[in-house]
Every structure is written in structure tokens, then in C-alpha cells.
Amino acid sequence: xxxxxxxxxxxxxxxxxPGVVANDDVSFAVPAGRIHxxxxxxxxxxxxxxxxxxxxxxxxxxxxxxxxxxxxxxSPHEAxxxxxxxxxxxxxxxxxxxxxxxxxxxMETPPSQRQLARRIREVSEAYGxxxxxxxxxxxxxxxxxxxxxIVRCLLQDPQLLIMDEPTSVxxxxxxxxxxxxxxxxxxEGTAILYISHKLEEIRAxxxxxxxxxxxxxxxxxxxSEKSARELAELxxxxxxxxxxxxxxxxxxxxxxxxxxxxRSANPFGTALKDIDFELRAGEVLGIGGVAGxxxxxxxxxxxxxxxxxxxxxxxxxxxxxxxGPTARRALGLLAAPEERLGHAAAPDMSLTExxxxxxxxxxxLTRHGFLDWGKARGFAEQVxxxxxxxxxxxxxxxxxLSGGNLQKFVIGREILQRPEVLVVNQPTWGVDASAAAAIxxxxxxxxxxxxxxxxxxQDLDELMEISDRFAALNxxxxxxxxxxxxxxxxxIGLMMGGAHDLDTAARAAE
Amino acid sequence: MIALxxxxxxxxxxxxxxxxxxxxxxxxxxxxxxAALGKDPVLAIRTIFWDPLFGEFAFYYRGQLLVKxxxxxxxxxxxxxxxxxxxWNIGAEGQYILGAITGGAVGLAFYPLDSxxxxxxxxxxxxxxxxxxAMIPALxxxxxxxxxxxxxxxxxxxxxxxxxxxxxxxxxNPEGQGFPGSRNLSQYDAAANNExxxxxxxxxxxxxxxxxxxxxxxxxxxxxxxxxIRLTGQAxxxxxxxxxxxxxxxxxxLGTSGALAGLAGLFEVAGPAGQISIDFNVGYGFTAIIVAFxxxxxxxxxxxxxxxxxxxYIGGEAAQSQLGxxxxxxxxxxxxxxxxxxxxxxxxxxxxxxxxxQVA
Numbered sequence: 061x062x063x064x065x066x067x068x069x070x071x072x073x074x075x076x077x078p079g080v081v082a083n084d085d086v087s088f089a090v091p092a093g094r095i096h097x098x099x100x101x102x103x104x105x106x107x108x109x110x111x112x113x114x115x116x117x118x119x120x121x122x123x124x125x126x127x128x129x130x131x132x133x134x135s136p137h138e139a140x141x142x143x144x145x146x147x148x149x150x151x152x153x154x155x156x157x158x159x160x161x162x163x164x165x166x167m168e169t170p171p172s173q174r175q176l177a178r179r180i181r182e183v184s185e186a187y188g189x190x191x192x193x194x195x196x197x198x199x200x201x202x203x204x205x206x207x208x209x210i211v212r213c214l215l216q217d218p219q220l221l222i223m224d225e226p227t228s229v230x231x232x233x234x235x236x237x238x239x240x241x242x243x244x245x246x247x248e249g250t251a252i253l254y255i256s257h258k259l260e261e262i263r264a265x266x267x268x269x270x271x272x273x274x275x276x277x278x279x280x281x282x283x284s285e286k287s288a289r290e291l292a293e294l295x296x297x298x299x300x301x302x303x304x305x306x307x308x309x310x311x312x313x314x315x316x317x318x319x320x321x322x323r324s325a326n327p328f329g330t331a332l333k334d335i336d337f338e339l340r341a342g343e344v345l346g347i348g349g350v351a352g353x354x355x356x357x358x359x360x361x362x363x364x365x366x367x368x369x370x371x372x373x374x375x376x377x378x379x380x381x382x383x384g385p386t387a388r389r390a391l392g393l394l395a396a397p398e399e400r401l402g403h404a405a406a407p408d409m410s411l412t413e414x415x416x417x418x419x420x421x422x423x424x425l426t427r428h429g430f431l432d433w434g435k436a437r438g439f440a441e442q443v444x445x446x447x448x449x450x451x452x453x454x455x456x457x458x459x460x461l462s463g464g465n466l467q468k469f470v471i472g473r474e475i476l477q478r479p480e481v482l483v484v485n486q487p488t489w490g491v492d493a494s495a496a497a498a499i500x501x502x503x504x505x506x507x508x509x510x511x512x513x514x515x516x517x518q519d520l521d522e523l524m525e526i527s528d529r530f531a532a533l534n535x536x537x538x539x540x541x542x543x544x545x546x547x548x549x550x551x552i553g554l555m556m557g558g559a560h561d562l563d564t565a566a567r568a569a570e
Numbered sequence: 571m572i573a574l575x576x577x578x579x580x581x582x583x584x585x586x587x588x589x590x591x592x593x594x595x596x597x598x599x600x601x602x603x604x605a606a607l608g609k610d611p612v613l614a615i616r617t618i619f620w621d622p623l624f625g626e627f628a629f630y631y632r633g634q635l636l637v638k639x640x641x642x643x644x645x646x647x648x649x650x651x652x653x654x655x656x657x658w659n660i661g662a663e664g665q666y667i668l669g670a671i672t673g674g675a676v677g678l679a680f681y682p683l684d685s686x687x688x689x690x691x692x693x694x695x696x697x698x699x700x701x702x703x704a705m706i707p708a709l710x711x712x713x714x715x716x717x718x719x720x721x722x723x724x725x726x727x728x729x730x731x732x733x734x735x736x737x738x739x740x741x742x743n744p745e746g747q748g749f750p751g752s753r754n755l756s757q758y759d760a761a762a763n764n765e766x767x768x769x770x771x772x773x774x775x776x777x778x779x780x781x782x783x784x785x786x787x788x789x790x791x792x793x794x795x796x797x798x799i800r801l802t803g804q805a806x807x808x809x810x811x812x813x814x815x816x817x818x819x820x821x822x823x824l825g826t827s828g829a830l831a832g833l834a835g836l837f838e839v840a841g842p843a844g845q846i847s848i849d850f851n852v853g854y855g856f857t858a859i860i861v862a863f864x865x866x867x868x869x870x871x872x873x874x875x876x877x878x879x880x881x882x883y884i885g886g887e888a889a890q891s892q893l894g895x896x897x898x899x900x901x902x903x904x905x906x907x908x909x910x911x912x913x914x915x916x917x918x919x920x921x922x923x924x925x926x927x928q929v930a
Contacts, residue, residue, distance in 0.1 A: 134573075365810050386813030406805040416797060417812045429794050544601060 311341030346527030392480030447472030597689030618885030635773025648827030663855025669832020672699025700832015725785030775837030
């Protein structure tokens with residue numbers, strides 16, 4: 061590790077928040093032209109670390125150097141002008157504006173729309189990320205939206221590009237395109253800081269890795285020389301067990317979806333078209349598909365947030381399509397939406413209050429309309445304990461929890477209510493390896509006890525690991541479910557219909 | 571350089587501390603304004619804040635404090651329920667007027683019957699009148715997605731026209747020698763909302779205000795409906811997921827605030843105001859919006875804020891008559907209070923960072 065060639069050098073960086081030390085004496089270096097991984101569980105301090113590099117958080121102690129010069133950005137603006145760019149896990153794009161307008165919004169002095177559109181075309185083609193500057197962002201797939209974010213960064217000619225969990229919304233084919241783009245950028249001398257918990261990806265892509273655990277650097281290694289299991293165990297600090305289950309005998313049909321069609325409540329959403337499937341007790345149905353193909357709408361139609369024709373959804377022979385969420389819950393149809401903050405949980409409410417959110421009917425948390433806070437607290441404590449939610453207590457606000465911990469709480473809250481049918485959307489999105497394994501195992505245990513489970517996810521490895529049958533959502537239509545055993549990942553990728561512009565993309569990337 | 575940094579969680583200390591700080595800032599800025607008007611600022615502030623409570627004539631002012639605070643609190647409690655859920659009833663003034671008209675009309679219809687039943691019937695009718703008036707924006711919102719802010723506000727002006735028509739027409743005192751306004755309800759014993767203890771200012775409206783404070787506290791903290799109100803305001807999507815019916819909630823919140831405003835109108839018209847006249851209303855319905863926010867939409871906070879606002883009214887009037895301050899200056903002073911409260915409110919969710927961030 062020679063000091064001169066390092067583009068970014070971090071020494072002894074420490075940041076404490078009330079109650080936690082997010083980063084404790086963290087040091088590492090990224091040379092120009094290298095792809096460096098930042099690996100760690102949720103809450104290990106990866107986000108805080110990159111926020112310091114990007115000027116969103118000021119460190120308490122320690123030193124950062126960019127090109128051998130001291131670097132202490134006080135704002136993202138300052139970081140950007142020093143050549144640091146970042147693609148966030150959550151996109152900050154406006155659906156109603158076109159691509160070029162969205163890009164212009166992030167610029168200090170945007171050129172004319174014509175010039176900008178030309179630049180966007182040039183850059184996107186040069187890096188194999190085909191993008192039409194005149195299309196509305198609302199019409200783009202998640203993968204294409206990410207391209208907008210990446211192109212927006214590339215227009216600044218960054219020397220350091222930070223990518224936060226970039227592949228969670230991509231199909232396998234899109235991941236390959238992204239990787240070739242990143243490799244090309246690295247070959248041109250850009251340093252890339254790549255945050256992920258997908259170990260196989262890191263092994264395939266990254267030249268070096270820094271592994272964080274509880275705010276401290278526990279290892280620095282070359283990922284291709286380690287197995288995924290070794291990396292995961294370094295990250296978690298314990299041995300991992302993969303979820304396992306006994307093969308299931310299919311029970312009686314508990315949920316039947318018949319000719320389910322529904323318009324989306326969101327003007328840029330996807331309408332559901334003639335969806336048909338049956339689900340048996342004890343079965344896990346995996347529903348794959350690229351984001352924005354009707355996943356949110358399907359969950360809403362099943363949870364009761366959206367009303368549909370009464371006969372479109374039948375639960376144990378009983379039509380429930382016209383019922384709201386509370387009535388469906390009473391009958392045993394429970395759901396956990398994708399968006400944790402603001403949908404599955406109220407950010408500023410305590411965990412106890414969030415336990416009340418879905419638990420009133422089945423847990424008997426009210427008497428004559430009056431809430432039994434003692435009982436609600438007990439229920440919240442039970443979820444926290446059974447699902448290993450790391451938090452000081454049920455009085456904590458939901459938004460103070462890390463993503464993985466809140467996800468464990470949200471899923472655990474539904475599982476503990478002993479559902480007949482549980483529908484989950486993206487159960488492990490943005491969740492670290494050990495928490496994800498725990499959530500998957502919990503879903504499998506639930507199925508083993510006779511609950512029918514629908515898992516909507518964009519993580520194919522996850523779907524293959526836990527599904528009995530697999531179906532793909534594509535533009536609001538659901539392909540007929542097929543047994544998951546024996547399906548190849550390539551085949552599934554094509555089932556998901558993520559292949560529309562891949563040929564051009566692959567050609568441009570070469 | 572001063573920067574605002576978002577707190578990880580709202581600061582409890584600042585939630586409690588911001589209202590007194592806002593009052594203090596209002597005193598300073600208001601004092602400067604009074605000085606600019608050529609008045610002694612210390613004397614003016616003393617006349618507004620100190621004399622009504624502890625001055626020579628405090629025995630009179632203290633009663634007035636309750637008389638003025640009660641309708642403000644009663645209305646503000648109702649409004650706060652909707653505001654917590656993101657349902658904005660701006661037309662409490664209209665509902666207040668309607669409550670006075672319907673409640674007062676029931677009393678007048680029974681004149682001169684002397685029975686204990688008259689007053690309770692008036693109370694029910696007053697609440698119902700306010701409720702009905704609030705149902706107009708509520709049902710329009712539910713059925714046609716109209717904006718309740720505009721509809722409820724514009725209905726205030728309709729209510730004012732209706733009040734003028736009633737005071738000059740159907741409800742005019744037949745023995746009033748042609749003067750506008752109804753019979754004096756406070757002189758009709760069966761319908762009068764007189765002081766329960768002479769000289770205390772304590773009338774049925776004050777009792778109702780206290781009951782409303784307690785009921786709202788219980789509703790918000792112990793009842794599922796109150797939980798749904800808070801949930802809807804904080805995370806509307808989560809509320810729908812929890813099973814809250816937004817239409818029912820709209821009707822509940824607007825209906826409750828309308829009924830409470832109507833009650834306040836009835837208590838006012840049967841007591842302190844005495845009769846239905848063209849201009850018996852003095853803007854309590856609008857001031858209550860300030861009271862609701864000054865009290866942070868919390869029942870106990872609203873109780874205190876209502877008393878504080880009543881104090882600035884009484885003290886303001888005293889300052890007008892004793893020091894010759896223009897009425898506009900007093901209104902500006904009250905406006906400052908709201909402005910500072912909202913400005914200082916930032917500190918609950920953000921903290922100030924001075925100077926450049928240092929990397930040691």
C-alpha cells in the first residue's frame with residue numbers, strides 16, 4: 061500500500077452518535093483505478109462512513125485524504141466539487157420529469173437541454189448504459205432509473221464513485237451490464253467504493269475489500285481469494301447457517317386469486333391484469349420480477365389496501381376482495397409491504413405503537429376501542445425478543461432502527477400473529493446477510509407450520525432458496541407458477557422479462 | 571456559518587422549551603415595536619402580561635380570562651384532532667356562528683317557557699348546527715375530493731351572511747323597537763348561560779372546555795380512533811395499511827371540530843354575548859387555529875395556549891384603552907407570537923451548528 065498512489069486515504073476515522081459508536085478508528089485506502097468493497101452487516105457503520113466521505117456527516121476524529129491532500133467536506137456540494145460522486149440506494153428522481161430534466165436538477169450550472177441531452181447520450185453510450193434523455197422517469201424501469209443516477213454522476217467526471225447497494229433492483233442481466241460499466245470506469249482510473257452485502261458480486265467485481273463489524277475494521281482482504289462463506293463469517297463474526305426446510309406436502313387451497321385486474325392508485329404505477337393463482341397451506345410461492353412491474357399493486361390488492369372484485373380474492377372459499385385490511389387480518393390474511401418506513405411502519409412512532417399498527421385484531425390489543433398499551437408493549441417486546449431486533453427497547457422510534465432490524469420487527473410482527481396466509485414484498489431488501497437468513501428461516505418455519513406464504517422479491521437467489529413454486533410478474537401480468545426446483549437462474553431472468561433492451565446494452569458495453 | 575442539522579429523534583426538551591422561548595421572543599420584538607410607536611415598551615408588556623393577572627383590577631380580569639379562553643380552547647381542541655390527521659378545518663368561525671344560530675333559535679323558540687329542559691336542548695342544537703356546517707366540507711371532500719381548507723373557509727362568509735339575515739329577520743327581537751338582534755338570552759333564565767359562581771367567569775362553556783381537554787387527551791392517548799388520527803397525520807400510507815378508512819376519519823374529525831365550535835358559539839351567545847346580533851362573533855374560530863398550534867396540537871398545551879391567548883386579548887384591550895396603542899399593533903403582536911412559535915419550532919427537529927465542521 062503505497063501512499064502516493066492512493067486516491068482516497070482514511071485514517072482513524074471515528075464517529076459516535078448518542079448511544080452508539082458508528083465508526084471506531086476506521087482506516088483504509090482506495091488506489092485510483094481500483095474497485096474497493098465495503099462489506100458489513102446493517103448497522104456495521106458502512107453508511108456513516110460513506111456519508112462522511114460524501115460530506116453529509118462530519119467525523120469526530122480522524123483524517124481523510126484525497127489525492128494526498130487533506131479532505132474534509134462539509135457538504136455534498138463540496139464533496140462533488142472535489143471529484144466524489146455517489147449513487148444512493150434510494151433514487152432521488154422525479155417521475156413527472158424526463159431524464160435530461162432530472163439530470164439538470166442535480167447540476168450547479170446546467171447547460172441547455174439540447175446540449176445536455178447530447179452529453180447524456182454520449183456518456184451513456186460510452187459506458188454501455190443506453191438511456192433516452194427525453195423519456196419520462198416515471199416510465200423507466202428500476203434498472204433504467206439507476207442508469208440515470210449513474211450517468212448523472214459520470215457527467216461530473218468523478219475520481220471517486222461511491223455505489224450504495226446498487227444491484228438490489230437489477231435483474232441478473234442488468235447486473236452484468238452494470239459490472240462491465242464499473243470495470244470500464246476503473247480501467248480509466250476512477251476509484252470505486254462499492255457497498256454491498258451480496259458476497260458473490262463482490263467476489264466477482266472487487267479488487268479489495270474492507271470488512272466492517274460494529275463500527276470497526278475487522279479485516280482487509282482480496283475478495284476473490286476468499287469464499288463467500290468466509291466473507292460472510294468475517295462480516296457477522298460467527299458461523300452462518302443457510303435456511304433449511306423439509307419438503308412440503310401441499311395442503312388444501314387457502315388462497316385463490318382469480319381474474320384479478322386492478323388499476324394502480326399511482327399514476328406511474330402498473331395495472332394488474334388477469335392474475336390467477338392458487339396457494340396451498342404450507343406452500344411458499346415466490347413472485348419475481350423487476351421492480352415496478354406491479355409488485356406494490358399486487359401487495360395492495362392482497363392486503364386489502366386496494367379493493368378489488370369480491371370474487372377476485374378468496375380466502376378459504378370466502379370472497380374477501382371487497383374487504384379492507386382489518387377484516388382480512390381478522391380472517392388470517394396478513395401482509396408486510398416493501399417500504400418499511402412510512403408504509404409498514406410509522407417512522408416517528410415507537411415500536412409499541414407500531415405493534416398496534418397491524419396487531420389490534422389478532423392480538424386483542426383493544427377493549428371497546430380503548431388501547432391496552434401494556435399488552436401492546438408486551439407484544440412489541442415479544443417481537444423484539446423472538447426476532448432478535450437490536451434496539452434498546454420498545455419505546456424507541458421506528459426510524460431510529462437500522463433497516464435490517466426494522467425489517468425483522470415488521471416481518472416478526474406479522475409472523476407472531478399466526479397468519480393463515482402471509483404476503484411479503486421484498487422481505488430482505490437492504491438487509492444484511494445474517495438478518496436476511498434469519499428472516500428467510502422464519503418464513504420457512506411459518507410455512508412448515510401450515511401457513512401459505514407469498515414472497516414477492518427481486519432477489520432471485522432468495523426466491524430460489526425458499527420457494528416451492530415460482531412465478532414472474534411482468535407489466536402487471538403473472539406467468540403461470542412453475543415448480544422452483546430445477547429452474548436455472550438464466551431461465552428465470554428471461555421469465556422476468558428483463559431482457560427487453562439487453563442486447564443493445566451488451567453490444568454497447570463491449 | 572450556521573447550519574441546521576436534523577436530529578435523529580425530536581428533542582423532548584425543546585418540545586417543552588419552544589413555547590416559552592417564543593413568548594419571550596415575542597415580548598422582545600413586540601417591545602421594540604411598541605417603542606417604535608413611541609410607547610414605553612416595559613409598561614406596554616406589563617400592561618398586557620402582568621396587570622390582568624396580578625394588577626389592581628385582576629379580580630375582574632381573571633374572570634374575563636376564563637370567559638375568553640373557554641371558546642378558544644373548546645374550538646382549538648376540535649381543530650387539533652383534524653390537524654393531527656392532516657385534515658384542515660379552517661372554517662371553525664362559520665361553525666361557531668351556526669352553533670350560535672341553531673342553539674340560540676331553539677332557546678328563542680321556547681321563550682318564555684321556564685323549564686330546565688330548555689338549556690340542554692340548546693346545547694344539543696348548538697353542537698348539531700356546528701356539526702352540520704362542518705359536514706358540508708366533509709362530504710364534499712369525501713364525495714368529490716374538494717379541498718376542505720377552501721370550502722370550510724368560504725363557508726365562514728356564507729355563515730356571516732346567514733347570521734346577518736337571522737339577526738335582522740326571523741330571530742329579531744319582536745319587542746326590540748326595530749333594533750337588530752334577538753332577544754337577550756342571558757336575561758331569559760331558562761336559556762341563560764350565566765356564571766356558575768358569581769364573579770368567577772366560570773360558565774358552562776368553561777366546564778365544557780375542561781371536559782373537552784380531558785376527553786381529547788384520553789381519545790388521543792388511549793383510544794384506537796385517536797391512534798388512527800395520529801397515524802394518518804404521520805404516515806398516511808401506513809394508516810391505510812393499518813386499515814384506517816380515510817373518509818370516515820375525515821367525517822369524524824370535521825364533525826367533531828364542527829360540533830365543538832358550535833358548542834362554543836352557543837355558550838357565547840347564551841352567556842357573555844347575550845344575544846344573536848350581526849357581529850357577536852369576534853374571530854374566536856380563527857384565533858383558535860393559532861391556539862391549536864401554539865399548544866402543539868396537544869390537549870394540555872392547548873389549555874395553556876388558550877389561556878395565554880386570552881391574556882394577550884385582555885391585556886391588549888387594556889393596553890389600547892390605557893396606553894392608546896392602536897388595535898393593529900395588538901394584532902401584529904399576536905401575529906408575532908405565532909411567527910416566533912413556528913420559527914423556534916425548528917429546534918425540536920433540528921439543531922443549530924455554528925462554524926465549520928472540524929475534522930480533528
